[in-house]
Amino acid sequence: MHASRQRRLLAAVVFAVLVAQVLLYPGVDRLVGALGATTDLDASMWFLASEFAAFVAFAGVWGALSDATGRRVPLVVGGAVVGATLYAAMAWLPAVAAVSFETVLLLRAAQGAATIAPFSLAMTMLMDVEGGHGRNMGAAGIAIGSGTAIGAPLGGQLSAVSPTLPLYAASVLLLAVAGLAAFVPDRAPSGRAGRLRRAVETFRATPSLTVPYAFGFVDRLSAGFFALVGTLYFADAFGLAPPERGVMLALFFVPFALLQYPFGVLSDRVGRTLPVVAGSTLYGVAVVGVGLAPTVLLAGAGMVLVGVLGALMSPATMALVTDLAGESDRGTAMAGFNAVGSVGFLAGILVGGTVAGDVGYLAAFVVTGSGQLLVALATLPKLLTLDAGERGRPAD
Structure with a gap:
């Protein structure tokens, strides 16, 4: 596959993950209320923090695993599919069962742990694409910037229809991520163990x-x-x-x-x-x-x-x-x-x-x-x- 097409596909992965993430921000107080929370600020804080705590904890884990196995695409696809499932589960379970907000936070943390795989590894794969580091990181920057710029107003519109609709939309986006990533050649270089060291x-x-x-x-x-x-x-x-x-x-x-x-x-x-x-x-x-x-x-x-x-x-x-x-x-x-x-x-x-x-x-x-x-x-x-x-x- 030509480097420019790889770059576009990986930038699309980064874009979709960012849109999915930001969709939840404008209506987060109404969302946590629909998921069983009894406060706005505290519940919203822990709902957002649980995802980012998982990002911090698991970004290195996925990176080390990809280095050890020499494979990245299966981890991107798998993380996207699991993340999509957990996004949908957060919206669906409180509507059909007596699920506590603490359980929702656990699902949120698990979703964050899965979702950081496609984002972090797609960024790493962009660095591996031929054609220049500046061009590759420029594509990543455009994807991140446009993803956040589009995700915020779109998420606000979806929240006005239903507080949980952004969760379902995020689930669909991550399934699209899995489909996009499946077409990218897996060219993880060997001999890159010891990333933390x-x-x-x-x-x-x-x-x-x-x-x-x-x-x-x-x-x-x-x-x-x-x-x-x-x-x-x-x-x-x-x-x-x-x-x-x-x-x-x-x-x-x-x-x-x-x-x-x-x-x-x-x-x-x-x-x-x-x-x-x-x-x-x-x-x-x-x-x-x-x-x-x-x-x-x-x-x-x-x-x-x-x-x-x-x-x-x-x-x-x-x-x-x-x-x-x-x-x-x-x-x-x-x-x-x-x-x-x-x-x-x-x-x-x-x-x-x-x-x-x-x-x-x-x-x-x-x-x-x-x-x-x-x-x-x-x-x-x-x-x-x-x-x-x-x-x-x-x-x-």
Whole structure:
């Protein structure tokens, strides 16, 4: 199969998994109520957190298993089929049996453990496709950005019809993922055992990776924050129904997706420090601004600004990982960056949900925005040194 077709199929897998995941966000409070929960914020927090905890726990397991067996396609197909089954089971079982919400959370965690296989391994398979790492990761970035941008408003519309309809739609999407992946040649390279050991060794050999990893953590923390706290805040503060909440999330996701490439080119021209530090600092201020906005129109404008600033710093941060890691270690370094990001998303759900529940929404916005500001200030001296070194190095 030609590399371009493999790239399109794998990007479609990543896209479908992301759409399925984001479908649930706009109406998550109504969804957990339909599944037996008695609270909105706490139940929504644990419903989202249980999936991402499974992501963090099992991404490495699937990667190690694919390395050990030298096969990836069967794991992608199997994970997608199991994930589809569990998505449907979460919607169907509470309607026909007296299933506790705790049982639903166990199903959710199992669904997360299965679903991370097609997502993580499809990303890994994209890295294996011939034709250039930049082109492959560009395809992944477009798939991730467009998947989240489409999933949010679509999920809001589906939730307005029925709270559990997004679960059934996610199930259908994962079955489509299994069908798509079955057509991709399995070309897992051999001799790649010891992934965790290599990741640790890469980090020890390049401790400056701490800088982009720190930004990756807080960036994804804010994404987790908006997935939970932002969604519920828009409902409580402005009375928005799931379709409108989906639009509010899309106001962030659409510019974030569309501006990744041009801002990535900008970082090649001006260096990484300016986009990362300026973007992160203004991003933190914009996050707090959304929480302070007195009207839904101003809050929506704030979400657009957050998306633009996120697009400014995200490609520069990922490019910094590539700058710092040796050519043979770039895949491992990027895998570590994505793992840290997953932990950050989980932290955003748990920290944001806890602060919002105990203190209030505004305090949660301030804590999340302040994290961006603190990381930018703490890493500025090191970033200036790294950027100066990169400018003095000949281009690859």
